[in-house]
Amino acid sequence: MSQARLAPGVMPGRLTPQEIAANFVDVAPPLTDHEARVAADRCYFCHDAPCIAACPTGIDIPLFIRQIATGTPDAAAMTIFHANIFGGMCARVCPTETLCEGACVRMEAEGDPVEIGALQRYATDGLMAQGDHPFRRAAPTGRRIAVVGAGPAGLSCAHRLAAKGHDVVIYEARPKPGGLNEYGIASYKAVDGFAQAEVDWLLGIGGIELRHDHRLGRDITLDALRAEYDAVFLGMGLGGVNALRTEGEDRGNVLDAVSFIRDLRQASDLTTLPVGRDVVVIGGGMTAVDAAVQARLLGAENVTIVYRRDRSQMGASLHEQDHATSSGVRIVCNAAPVGLHGNGSVAEVEFAYTATDPDGGLHLTGDRFRLRADQVFRAIGQRLDGVPEALALDGGKIGVAGPGRTSIPGVWAGGDCAAGGDDLTVTAVAQGRDAAEDIHLRLSNDRK
Incomplete structure (x- = not known):
């Protein structure tokens, strides 16, 4: 990431189109045919496979991996799609390290699980690329x-x-x-x-x-x-986004992370998206990590995630946390915002360190610190709106x-x-x- 062109304040175009394109490449490129066969050969094909129990959709993981290993990836894709029609996206975004791969027997034996997510993507992408939908409707019911x-x-x-x-x-x-x-x-x-x-x-x-x-x-x-x-x-x-309920939250450039990610996903030209030089993301879930990493990839110089509890309690998986830190994001735990300061737009966020009560609750300590911030993203959860x-x-x-x-x-x-x-x-x-x-x-x- 080029640092010479970075400037203070929230602004678009911190990086060149070429730098942006290089930053936003596929984070986990697909397996080749050879890589998929090698990865599939590592599966023990457990009879009582714990990976199946760990999958919320109950995909028969040993079966589809065996189908890849025996040269029938389209059959593997159908095994996946029968259980999970979004097998392609789930292969990309599932926290496999805490679900199927986290339960893999190879984890206990070697500390290195079978690449279930990558194999799932290999199979599903291959069948979807053929174009025709593989399922057919039953006779019309009139319902x-x-x-x-x-x-x-x-x-x-x-x-x-x-x-x-x-x-x-x-x-x-x-x-x-x-x-x-x-x-x-x-x-x-x-x-x-x-x-x-x-x-x-x-x-x-x-x-x-x-x-x-x-x-x-x-x-x-x-x-x-x-x-x-x-x-x-x-x-x-x-549909709703939780507020910080902190003094100064209405200052300029204090935004919700969900909207930032939405705007980024829908932008045809990422160089037009404004991003700060000093970005603070408040929250500890996957949304916080996604917002923080992407702010960094857009050219933010300093990006910090601040979470009110300790790192082990963050909603983002350890894999996602490590991805954030390897992308240059700093993670600060056991701190909560108590004030957003600035003249019109935010310039600093004041935090108080937190301590855990015997019942699991939190209280603010008298120990405080401030972080410079020209852009702040709220990522503290969403709420249900408009329900009858x-x-x-x-x-x-x-x-x-x-x-x-x-x-x-x-x-x-x-x-x-x-x-x-x-x-x-x-x-x-x-x-x-x-x-x-x-x-x-x-x-x-x-x-x-």
Whole structure:
């Protein structure tokens, strides 16, 4: 990263187009055929494979790796897609180090797991590149289901329902489908427009209609959907961003990290995005890391993540934390913001060190410090907005029982908007899929 051209203040064009292009290449390039066969040969093909139990979608991992090892990667891809229609994106963004690879027997034997994520990408990319959608719809049932939200949960639900012969209409508030995959992950994790290509491929099954610029509570109501459709699935994610509730939060250049990542993902020219010289990101999850690393890749000279608890409690995985630090991001733990200072725009953030109470709570100590900051990103979580009052909530999210059943008959929910998840793409996919199976079962029983 060139340092000579960096200047103070929030500004675009800190790096040349060539430097930007070099910074935002694929963070994990795909395996070659030879590399995939070598990686597959390391699998023990465990009978009671712990990697399957660790996968929220329950992919038969030993089976698909054996299929790669025996020269049938397309069959491996179908094994993956039957369980997880977003196998391509999940291969790129899943925290495999804490899921399937973290449970790999090779970890105990050698400390080096089978490259499950890379092998999954190898198989799924190969089949998707052939163009034609590999699934075919069952005979039409005449049933119609409304899905609110074209994110991983909603699209997963829609695909499974369409495969069973139902007609699905997806209502999406934004101009593009994809949800978190399109708007909320770091650009270097899914390069070359993969998120939209994957959605286009998924929609190739047919029977799914997308209606954009339809927000629940503004353009459509739950009561109207229930009256028009045989079932409703809610998968609209989390629309609100939590505030710091700190003095000076309204100063200029204090932004939410979600919007920063969204704008970066949608920008056709990254050199037009303004970024500060001294950037502070407040939070400890994947969003905080994605915002911090990308600010650094855009040319920020000093980028610091500040998290209120210790590093072991950060929502971002150790792998993501290490990626941040290797990208030049500093991580400061056990500190919380108590003031944002400056004349109009932010210039400094004041923090107090925190201490943990016996009950696990936190309190601020009298030990304080300040960080210079001309740009601050909030990454302290999102909240659910615009939910009908009739829906029972659980911890600020839609309460669900079993495979996504809400408190209202005929209405299911899944993904980040529903209680009990862990805000991962793979979990949202599993919840959408399982809700679709339950919806199909309910509609099939209604016919009897």
